[in-house]
Amino acid sequence: MSAIVFLASFCLMLVQVVSGRALAPHLGVSVFTWTAVIGTTLLGIAFGNAAGGRIADMAGGKKNLGISLIAAAGSVLLANYLLTVLAGPFSHLEMHVAIRAVLMSFVFFLPSAFFLSTISPQALKIRLADLAHSGETVGTLSAWSAAGSILGTFAGGYVLISMIGTKNLLTAVVCILLVLGLWVSKKEKLWKTRPVALIGLFFVGDLFVPGLCKMETDYFCIRVLEAGQGAARTYTLRLDHLIHSYVTPENPTELGYGYERVYANLIAMRQKPEDAFTAYFIGGGGYVMPRYLEAKYPNAQSIVAEIDPGVTEANHRFMEFSRETKIQSVNEDARIHLIKPSQDPKYDFAFGDAFNDFSVPSHLTTVEFHQRLKSRMSENGVYALNIIDDVRYGNFLSSMIRTLRTVWTHVYVAPLNTELEEGRNTITLIATDQEIDRESWYAARPFAVGEKEELTLLSDEQVAKFLESHRAPALTDDFAPTDRYLAPVFRDAY
Amino acid sequence: MIRQNLASRLLRPTSEGFVFLSGFSMMVIELLAAKITSPYLGSSLYTWTSVIGVVLIGVTIGAWAGGRLSDRIRPDLLVASAFVLAGISVMCSYGIAWFVGTNIVLFEWPLPLLTFIFAFTVFFPPAVLLAVIQPASVKRDLDKLEKAGTVYGTLGAWNAAGSILGTYLAGFVFQAFFSTRLVWFVIAALLVVCGIYIYVRHRFSR
Numbered sequence: 001m002s003a004i005v006f007l008a009s010f011c012l013m014l015v016q017v018v019s020g021r022a023l024a025p026h027l028g029v030s031v032f033t034w035t036a037v038i039g040t041t042l043l044g045i046a047f048g049n050a051a052g053g054r055i056a057d058m059a060g061g062k063k064n065l066g067i068s069l070i071a072a073a074g075s076v077l078l079a080n081y082l083l084t085v086l087a088g089p090f091s092h093l094e095m096h097v098a099i100r101a102v103l104m105s106f107v108f109f110l111p112s113a114f115f116l117s118t119i120s121p122q123a124l125k126i127r128l129a130d131l132a133h134s135g136e137t138v139g140t141l142s143a144w145s146a147a148g149s150i151l152g153t154f155a156g157g158y159v160l161i162s163m164i165g166t167k168n169l170l171t172a173v174v175c176i177l178l179v180l181g182l183w184v185s186k187k188e189k190l191w192k193t194r195p196v197a198l199i200g201l202f203f204v205g206d207l208f209v210p211g212l213c214k215m216e217t218d219y220f221c222i223r224v225l226e227a228g229q230g231a232a233r234t235y236t237l238r239l240d241h242l243i244h245s246y247v248t249p250e251n252p253t254e255l256g257y258g259y260e261r262v263y264a265n266l267i268a269m270r271q272k273p274e275d276a277f278t279a280y281f282i283g284g285g286g287y288v289m290p291r292y293l294e295a296k297y298p299n300a301q302s303i304v305a306e307i308d309p310g311v312t313e314a315n316h317r318f319m320e321f322s323r324e325t326k327i328q329s330v331n332e333d334a335r336i337h338l339i340k341p342s343q344d345p346k347y348d349f350a351f352g353d354a355f356n357d358f359s360v361p362s363h364l365t366t367v368e369f370h371q372r373l374k375s376r377m378s379e380n381g382v383y384a385l386n387i388i389d390d391v392r393y394g395n396f397l398s399s400m401i402r403t404l405r406t407v408w409t410h411v412y413v414a415p416l417n418t419e420l421e422e423g424r425n426t427i428t429l430i431a432t433d434q435e436i437d438r439e440s441w442y443a444a445r446p447f448a449v450g451e452k453e454e455l456t457l458l459s460d461e462q463v464a465k466f467l468e469s470h471r472a473p474a475l476t477d478d479f480a481p482t483d484r485y486l487a488p489v490f491r492d493a494y
Numbered sequence: 495m496i497r498q499n500l501a502s503r504l505l506r507p508t509s510e511g512f513v514f515l516s517g518f519s520m521m522v523i524e525l526l527a528a529k530i531t532s533p534y535l536g537s538s539l540y541t542w543t544s545v546i547g548v549v550l551i552g553v554t555i556g557a558w559a560g561g562r563l564s565d566r567i568r569p570d571l572l573v574a575s576a577f578v579l580a581g582i583s584v585m586c587s588y589g590i591a592w593f594v595g596t597n598i599v600l601f602e603w604p605l606p607l608l609t610f611i612f613a614f615t616v617f618f619p620p621a622v623l624l625a626v627i628q629p630a631s632v633k634r635d636l637d638k639l640e641k642a643g644t645v646y647g648t649l650g651a652w653n654a655a656g657s658i659l660g661t662y663l664a665g666f667v668f669q670a671f672f673s674t675r676l677v678w679f680v681i682a683a684l685l686v687v688c689g690i691y692i693y694v695r696h697r698f699s700r
Contacts, residue, residue: 013546013550017543017546020542021539031528031665031669032665032666034525034528034542034665035525035661035662035664035665035666038521038524038525038661038665039658039661039662039665042521042654042657042658042661043654043658045650045654045657046650046651046654046655046657046658047651049646049647049650049651049654050647050648050650050651051647052643052647053643053644053645053646053647053648053650053651054643054644054647055643056642056643056647057640057641057642057643057644060643098666120650121643121646121647121650122643124642124643124646125642125643128639128642132565133565134632134633134636134639134642135561135562135563135564135565135629135630135632135633136561136562136565137561138557138561138629138632138633138646139557139558139559139560139561139562139564139629140558140561142553142554142557142558142561142628142629143554143555143557143558143561146550146551146553146554146557146625147554149550149553149554150547150550150551150554153543153546153547153550154543154547156543157539157540157542157543157546157547158540158543158606161539218538218539218540219538219539307536307538332536332605333535333536333537333538333605334536335532335533335535335536336534336535336536336599336605339534339599340599340600341600361532361536361537362529362532362537363532363533363536363537366533368533369533477532477533477674478673478674478675479672479673479674481669481670481671483669483670484670484671
């Protein structure tokens, strides 16, 4: 019985860890995703435990334990199918991202959590012999259950997902549960029944359903799409739900996103092509800006903090990013990289591009983070980052401007759409201690920009007026509710 | 009269209440743990895995120890002291997080190891202490063997219900509207107060 409880919990936690990752391609990874996943698991445990207890007292025994295990196997298998079929249509429903997250995790993973949780009360009942030692029996079985959960969590999170991928992992769980269920109730010969045969059939079918991702890492489901022929060929890099970058290897000055052209303008304003300087990139993605620098500023040094080694590897393997490049990649969270003592030269530029989709890592938005970053930059270094906000509902832009102002003297706002109130907008923020002269901003000639009109800098009066009507405070480590500020923006994101 | 009855019923310490509160605070702590960890070690699958794993290790050992202890100590007393100690350890862990967090990154160790050590030193003690509550509560309510499945299942469900409320409140409300430190210390105070209350009721109820 200990072994069964152990395995049931092991599988439950595997399913929980996997579901967070499995929903990421559709929902991004945010506090909403994790909360929904953990909440769903717990809800399943609540009802599963209660139901399991009733079953145990009314009709406890190995037969029903076996059936419960097989039902659990069936529900995990069902989740695997539903994910392939239903996840797409779900993304088109209009609703708050928190509700979408809860709904999706309910549909896909609540049945599995429920059935897996009916196991331990039944096992307890079979095991419990006398009342005097009930404490010890309960404690021992709980401990086995928790041990299974621990192993499931660590094995899933640290090893299995990046090794065999989410889909295969779910398939393996189905396999374990099915075998266990049949074995427990072997006297009943359950494998001769029709439902079990059906599950077996679907299980075989499941082996032929293709997975979604090109590469699956501990952080992302990475997809790479190729388009175009010859010199015009481009790669589109998708990390989870987000189209992160467009890369044109033959022509690195082809900058697909407006904010990248703003970055290019900023560099052109400060540096000549032969200058030597250092640029620090928070978040690598398709390495679009580092490749641009490498091609056009031969003496510049680029350091890229990309948390996921898999993303760097995908660039090398699928997106023609030479392994001989002098671009330096550090596969670490930027926050950790900046805390550690380092031999890096002081950065003249820092570019933020780590904000993924629905998840803005809030520890990269705070005053404390930016103070740390500034201490590693040269005296008149410039920090630029792009954010997405809809200032009609969102509060992220104003809180970010206030955050940067606590650390740097000047903060400039370069929105792609100059009419801020018009809706969803990509906005580049530029923070520096050295004033930017607007004339030289507009006079700068980067290698990439076609349409100059895109690159407006708002005037100080416009910024002051905006801040007056948007009062979100600066973000700190203690209070950085970025998910709340951005939730209304996520809703319109599809 | 009816009103008095209701009040005294609501205020009577019950096993359902114990496991509900322990589940609730456990999950608030687990969800806020990400916010406490990220300034020092960033935020990734590793931080989540470490936190969830360490809490589960705490639950394992706590449940095991709680089961043993409740066969020896009066369950009420055990629950009360576990709550008080858990509250105190939650308070201390905020300081421990700062100390460990600022020093640990200076070691050149792989990230999974760093996040595990951090999570272990900070979140393990509260998890162990809170996990003692459930087996002690089962022991407290269990008087007939035939009812074992139901008692175990019901209390398990109450524990999970508390956990669910804690998860959703922490994820959707607390972290959006309140500072992490505030929530953290309110939870700690709540645990201590409840522990003392249970002790007092237990002491003077006979």
